[in-house]
Amino acid sequence: MNFKTIDELLEYTKQIRGKTFKDFDINNTLTTNSKDKGNLGKIIETGFYKYPNNNKAEADFANLGVELKVSGYIKNKNGTISAKERLVLGKIDYNSIVHEEFDFSHLLFKSKKILIIWYEYDREKDYKDFVITDFQLYDMTGDSLIIKNDFELIKQKVIEGKAHLLSEGDTSYLGACPKGSTGKDRTTQPFSTELAMPRAYSLKNSYMTGILRNAHLILDVDNIEYKTIEEYVFAQIQNFIGKKQNDIFEYLTHKKLAEPVPKQLSKMISDELIGKDKELPTKNPLFQKVNYIIKNLPVNDFGYPLERMSFRNLVLTEFKDSWEDSYWKNYFEEVTLIVICYKGSKNSKNGERILEGIRQITFNDEDIELFGRTYNQVKKAIEKHDISLLPQPKRFDGQILEVAPKGKRGDEAYTNFFQNDVTKVCFMLDKNFLFSKLNEKNKG
């Protein structure tokens, strides 16, 4: 089929709503147990749009400057929806990127527009039965400044001979995601003899979720004062560096701090200074589509953490997914932790510590792999219904992520691990590991 205008294309596409993939699988490539995601796009191309099934390298609707992408989303418990995965674009060629100037043609073909076909992912269903519920034409032009900035960051890292250290957390919207079936593939890079994991450009999961939820949001890029969240956060805290938690809190709220000092005092301060989590998108557009988390951490004079870093409670059913498909892998791959550090001695009390500065943490392939071991250990404990298998601290060599209790008085988090879907345990990052990550990038 050949469309003369974008309107014509969209008009035709309306029919796709409510259909499933098997409706278009004219060659019956989707067998009952097929899990081949790459196939879904082909099926829509050939079965719905009736394009010949060739491997011609050009935009799907080349004459209109539109690229077709088929992408899944999931329904969350709270009624919201999220993209299932990042959207993978073209492969990164380490040897040529260093000579390239940014151009959308490196990500897509000639186009800056993507026609996204959204289907609802359901772990209980076969791929052929997934329902296509909606579509949207997305124009990347509005975000081009940030995407260009991301491209430059990736390029710079390759120029520095650090292609093997690339991670999705380095950038805002455009990620460098792992590519290659086994995860063990390695490829060469121009300025280092280290072999690097092959990667592709991708639109991050959180960015896709932003697009999905906010189809018509086009950022006013002229109003972005800061290029990175780190710059923005630093600007908010810099006047308070060297000051005590108590004083900062009382200065900001004009309230006397009640006794006992709340454990989340530092969080209350960062809520005031930077914004509560829900308000963040109104503070800086970068927060709208990217997974930044503000964390607070007490450290000693050498910058060594006084505490581990905790995350939200574990949910039993989430561990039905394999590590590769899991919420937690995606979370750790894409998240950027902005860590606000407070200095204090080992027995310093909460409230008396001094604001020292900020650090940024992202996780690399090696970290992710080690997290996976912890994840799989939890998965095994659940499958065998055996609490003793849980990856509590120091359960295996090189462990950097551990399971720890997190509840209210008398919860007996471990004993009652199987009582509720939402458990009373959480993941915590090991202090030694945290220390090494805090020193990986020097900022603040």
Place this chain on the structure above:
DNA sequence: CTCTGATCATGT
């Protein structure tokens, strides 16, 4: 001391 299971005030 350090480690790690236990606990809390707050936000939603």
Place this chain on the structure above:
DNA sequence: ACATGATCAGAG
């Protein structure tokens, strides 16, 4: 009513 972010405090 309960998860969250973070610290507390007893065990060893």
